[in-house]
Amino acid sequence: MVESWSTTVVIVGDDGGLLHSLDRMANVRAASLAGxxxxxxxxxxxxxxxxxxxxxxDPLEHVAAAWVEFFDDRSTLGALELEVDRAVDALSSGxxxxxxxxxxxxxxxxxxxxxxxxxGVMAQASxxxxxxxxxxxxxxxxxxxxxxxxxxxxxxxWLRSVSGAVPDRVGIGSAA
Numbered sequence: 211m212v213e214s215w216s217t218t219v220v221i222v223g224d225d226g227g228l229l230h231s232l233d234r235m236a237n238v239r240a241a242s243l244a245g246x247x248x249x250x251x252x253x254x255x256x257x258x259x260x261x262x263x264x265x266x267x268d269p270l271e272h273v274a275a276a277w278v279e280f281f282d283d284r285s286t287l288g289a290l291e292l293e294v295d296r297a298v299d300a301l302s303s304g305x306x307x308x309x310x311x312x313x314x315x316x317x318x319x320x321x322x323x324x325x326x327x328x329x330g331v332m333a334q335a336s337x338x339x340x341x342x343x344x345x346x347x348x349x350x351x352x353x354x355x356x357x358x359x360x361x362x363x364x365x366x367x368w369l370r371s372v373s374g375a376v377p378d379r380v381g382i383g384s385a386a
Contacts, residue, residue: 216263217357218255218307222328223315225266228350232264235351243267248306255307262354269306273297273369277331278323281377294369301366308363310339313350317342323377330380331372336363 216239221228225242232240239258243251243265251267268274276293279285300306314320314328333340338360341353 216255216258216260217311217354218309219262219264219311219313219354219357220268220309221264221266221313221315222268223317223320225315226345228315229264229266232262232350232354236260238262238264238351238354240264248300252306264350264354268312269300269308270297270369273372274324274327277327277372277375278321280373281326282323287373290373294372298366298369301369308366310362311357312340313353314340314342316344318344326377326380330377331375334375334380335368336361339363 229240229242232238237260239260239262241254243254244267246254246267248269251265251269255263255265272293273290276285276290280287280290297306301308312328312332317325317329320328328340329342338358339362341358343350343353347353
């Protein structure tokens with residue numbers, strides 16, 4: 211498959227019209243892709259000719275939901291491991307890709323386990339690639355021009371350790 215040369219940003223949470231406002235910019239291709247399958251999202255993203263691609267479809271949404279459900283005692287470790295295996299296989303084959311950045315809208319209002327997923331598990335994997343955003347922050351267009359640099363996402367196998375990333379303990383390190 212052809213790789214995209216665009217910087218991809220996924221908006222997490224209620225975007226409040228952010229996607230619509232960005233789509234009017236000449237250097238941004240933006241759309242809501244919620245409900246679309248991985249193949250459609252990958253094709254749409256990789257066909258972009260703009261410097262930025264922004265959408266709301268997280269390729270790790272099933273892993274995130276399984277992790278939250280597991281730690282909220284609504285699912286089993288087996289379900290989480292199955293979603294991790296599927297995601298690692300899809301990422302390794304190139305049929306999906308983790309976006310360059312996640313912008314988490316109103317992260318402080320997320321339920322606690324979801325907040326730990328985004329600002330704990332995901333941010334621990336690549337700290338500068340998960341950006342919390344409040345409604346009072348400057349326009350998203352300005353953020354696109356000033357995205358932080360830092361290490362890229364690690365190889366997909368990092369996902370195999372998410373079952374050990376316990377909410378309230380993510381990023382603290384081992385206590386001796």
